[in-house]
Amino acid sequence: MIKKILKITGIGRFADYQLKTDKSWNGTFSDINVIYAPNGSGKTTLSTIFKSLTQLDSTYIQLKKTFYSSLSQTVKIVTEPSGVIQLNDGIWSDHSLNIEVLDILFIEDYLFSGSILNTKNKLNLFKLLSGDKGIVLSNRYKACKNNLNRLQNKSKVSKRTNYENIPQDLIDGLQHAKDELKNIELQIEEIAVTTFSKYAEVANSHLVKFAPYIKFDSFQFEPTNDNSKKLRLKLVIDVHGQKIQFITPSQDMQTPSVKFTLSEGDKSAVALCFFLARIDILGYSDKIIVFDDPLSSFDYGRKLTTINTLAKIAASCKQFFLLTHDLYFARDFSDKMEFKGVNNVKIENNGTTSLITGHDIKLDTLSGIQKDFQTIVSYLKLDASSDIERREVARCIRPILEGVIRSKYFEIIQPNEWLGDVISKIRNSTVDSRLFKLRLIFDDIIELNDFSKGFHHSNERGQTETINAFELKKYINLLMATVDKI
Numbered sequence: 193m194i195k196k197i198l199k200i201t202g203i204g205r206f207a208d209y210q211l212k213t214d215k216s217w218n219g220t221f222s223d224i225n226v227i228y229a230p231n232g233s234g235k236t237t238l239s240t241i242f243k244s245l246t247q248l249d250s251t252y253i254q255l256k257k258t259f260y261s262s263l264s265q266t267v268k269i270v271t272e273p274s275g276v277i278q279l280n281d282g283i284w285s286d287h288s289l290n291i292e293v294l295d296i297l298f299i300e301d302y303l304f305s306g307s308i309l310n311t312k313n314k315l316n317l318f319k320l321l322s323g324d325k326g327i328v329l330s331n332r333y334k335a336c337k338n339n340l341n342r343l344q345n346k347s348k349v350s351k352r353t354n355y356e357n358i359p360q361d362l363i364d365g366l367q368h369a370k371d372e373l374k375n376i377e378l379q380i381e382e383i384a385v386t387t388f389s390k391y392a393e394v395a396n397s398h399l400v401k402f403a404p405y406i407k408f409d410s411f412q413f414e415p416t417n418d419n420s421k422k423l424r425l426k427l428v429i430d431v432h433g434q435k436i437q438f439i440t441p442s443q444d445m446q447t448p449s450v451k452f453t454l455s456e457g458d459k460s461a462v463a464l465c466f467f468l469a470r471i472d473i474l475g476y477s478d479k480i481i482v483f484d485d486p487l488s489s490f491d492y493g494r495k496l497t498t499i500n501t502l503a504k505i506a507a508s509c510k511q512f513f514l515l516t517h518d519l520y521f522a523r524d525f526s527d528k529m530e531f532k533g534v535n536n537v538k539i540e541n542n543g544t545t546s547l548i549t550g551h552d553i554k555l556d557t558l559s560g561i562q563k564d565f566q567t568i569v570s571y572l573k574l575d576a577s578s579d580i581e582r583r584e585v586a587r588c589i590r591p592i593l594e595g596v597i598r599s600k601y602f603e604i605i606q607p608n609e610w611l612g613d614v615i616s617k618i619r620n621s622t623v624d625s626r627l628f629k630l631r632l633i634f635d636d637i638i639e640l641n642d643f644s645k646g647f648h649h650s651n652e653r654g655q656t657e658t659i660n661a662f663e664l665k666k667y668i669n670l671l672m673a674t675v676d677k678i
């Protein structure tokens with residue numbers, strides 16, 4: 193498990209991150225972690241570090257060198273059971289972590305870039321589907337193909353010089369190479385067909401929930417003249433009964449292309465479901481699972497499905513990380529998994545480097561009036577120790593009073609009307625108006641308004657004037673009593 197990230201330097205927005213603990217977070221990751229990060233703060237960078245750690249390959253990290261920092265690229269992570277893992281001079285120290293990461297790199301490496309499959313996608317897709325056995329076969333295939341090419345060239349030379357007397361050992365060698373190549377091709381096809389069928393079955397069971405009109409249909413070997421002829425796979429999906437390919441669109445439109453068929457949300461669903469199939473097939477009870485922004489382009493219905501799907505994985509895997517720029521998705525997922533205990537942190541940039549800090553997500557997602565009420569409740573429990581804190585408490589009086597009245601009398605109070613307008617409407621209300629009953633507490637409303645209006649952020653006097661603690665307590669108690677009467 194990943195316990196702590198002690199240090200990140202020279203990588204993306206993490207120019208010089210050093211772990212600093214405080215009362216909100218001691219720096220230790222738990223079994224389930226939700227990392228909220230606004231766009232541009234370093235979420236993708238952190239995901240890339242996880243990806244690099246998975247593959248013990250620093251290529252992508254090197255591409256994310258912090259351009260405004262002279263510090264070398266280093267990472268220092270505390271893990272269990274491997275202890276401290278470090279990246280120095282582009283080399284990771286060994287570890288026994290088993291990590292699967294769904295991020296943009298997974299999609300671009302194995303599935304598609306934009307709306308097409310490039311050569312790298314097709315080669316990597318074969319490796320992903322076929323696993324270790326497929327990699328062994330692909331290496332044998334390339335070696336056999338090279339040997340066959342060598343023998344064929346040798347045969348051509350022999351024909352030119354002495355057509356009637358091609359050495360028998362060369363003829364036998366050619367036939368053996370062809371037979372061996374054919375045998376390897378059959379094995380490759382068998383692995384590809386079997387594994388794709390398994391992937392398609394599992395992925396389609398997920399697609400039913402995300403996009404029931406889409407399913408993985410088949411794959412095609414891409415014909416080429418080089419040594420990777422049988423190692424390039426093209427995905428074919430079925431959309432509303434129509435076969436669609438991840439290919440460059442043709443002007444004649446004879447071959448439908450994903451680019452003009454699927455929405456971005458649909459493509460995100462295809463990628464997510466393919467990844468879900470992978471971890472379902474491999475099993476994830478012993479794995480660290482990382483999702484970087486799984487919600488890309490999803491609508492509200494798909495977000496709920498995503499939460500339920502990720503919750504199942506988070507409850508069963510060894511360790512879980514969800515990185516997202518969607519604050520409310522982070523909150524909803526955290527609420528869903530509250531029974532298991534969730535560690536909420538956030539990435540924020542201080543202008544020099546990105547930092548990983550504790551995150552009170554419930555407070556962060558409160559509405560304005562809810563936050564103001566929270567300030568008042570905390571004051572009633574703990575009091576306030578400074579003039580700054582007391583001024584903030586006093587500032588909350590007016591928006592709370594205004595918000596409560598606006599909520600209850602929403603059909604009377606217009607969105608562009610404020611407490612002064614409300615007071616005028618109460619003063620001028622007639623007996624047949626719902627506002628008329630507020631005449632009973634009219635004097636209290638005016639008194640609260642008169643006290644609090646000096647403490648708006650725009651009021652210079654309210655930002656410097658000392659507040660009498662006894663007077664503040666009196667008005668807060670009056671506020672709460674008035675709210676009860678509204």
